[in-house]
Amino acid sequence: MQPPSRRTLLALGLLTTLTACTGGSPGHVPAPAPDPDTPARLRAIAATDRLLGGYERLLAAPDAQGALLRPLRDETARHRAALLQGLPTAGPSPTGTPTEAVPTTAGLAALERRAAESHLADLAEVGPDLARLLASIAAARALHAAALGDPTPVTTPDDRDPTTPAATAAAVPALQGVLGAEHAAVYGYGVVGARLADERQRADARADHAAHQARRDAWQRLLAAATATPTPAAGGYRLPFPVTSPADAGRLAVHLETRLTTVYADLVATAPAPYRPQAATALRESAVRALRWGAPATAFPGLPG
Template identity: 70%
Template structure:
């Protein structure tokens, strides 16, 4: 199966503002134009503050004898990388990754709730930021959801509604990216038919059937959305070329991992490619496929859907 084609977001533009010079209040030199407000900086600072609280909680818990260090240390390492990526986009230098002192000693359950809440907070208002930052926040949110699940919190993460009102114009702008996502789901539905056929009749096959149904539902959701934009949904192909031969359960599991991992890339790109009102839909799809990829045994990554 050919991997789904990726849409690359490249938005290059130049905004010039003509501003009359006014006298500086001190009267010694003219005041320059007021720099435009950067919507990304407040969002980055909020995300960094939430991440620092998580780091503080991890650090406190890791000092307790008997703490499952093998479980917690990789999650903390991911969180450090989250912070580093968020800091990189700030206009000025920021302190090195550190932790904010946590006022009490959290339990594993409380840490799981913190990860869950952070997954939600990263998506609060992310419709107002630039597409690249929206992609990053959605990816980190998916990682936080994965952490919460690893710590025992299986509660579904709530994705906020889009901050901007959907209009026919924004719907039309979303069509190309949604068609790409639909094509990827067509391929996943086909692929899981192969996965299920090569698994024994046990819980694994049940998982494959459940996942197959989930991809059918996501495929149908994209089709319905495209139809509301009076766009003809791209039909499924008659067949898809598999990335490698599948002859038994091991290959079938490997194919499931391949399908979900490819979809994380598709949906991370979709967050950046669609207009702001549709970002929550893409972020939800990214989170769900991230959790499914890990369920099938994919290696954990701090930035699901963002290679490297």
């Protein structure tokens, strides 16, 4: 009896199965390639678990400030759930996880700040989606630290103008987009300041206007370094709603900063890695300003939903 031909094996659907097996061993299924983002996810989850342990420890104290701590704890739990989504299996519940002693809100605030900085340290090494998530969570951690009484700025590694020409050229479309958003913000803050009556708010508006001018100038420098012509500001911009009162002015400031958190979260994901630190810093700064102008708290600044 003649052995089956190649055509017969193909007809039976056997040849592909046999040749796909490593070393020709029937039934062998190659292991999936490891996800290079997994170590960074696990580090972020570990930092989140330390925070959750700290919140639970403080909430168990007789004099716990529950109205302050519970919303922050709940947002931290949402961060953990989002980080777990990139892993093949869910991690264990952090309940009962050993944690550093965090006897005060000041200690917990410092832990939030250190966790934010650890997330940002991984930005250059991870894929676009995880980079955007880490930048958003780091911004939320900075807001948590401020709510807990620690105004110390979060330090973003290498938050300087990138100088690699290839990276700069590749980033031109994304940089033109954020430059356009900053032009609109500079214009918008001119309207905000003109409609405010309270001097303290006017001072805040002037400071925020100057901050957006500085950020605009930074993107213009980077575009010029790439021999690209920065997109100029328009002669005027359509406002999202009429601004005729101080309340409208505050709403406009919230709108401008909230929109910029989305713009910068997207930049973290779309621009080359050398630009992620600057984008993450701008995301965090806009999230802080949005909250100060009255935006509702969010667990994921800059992310949809």
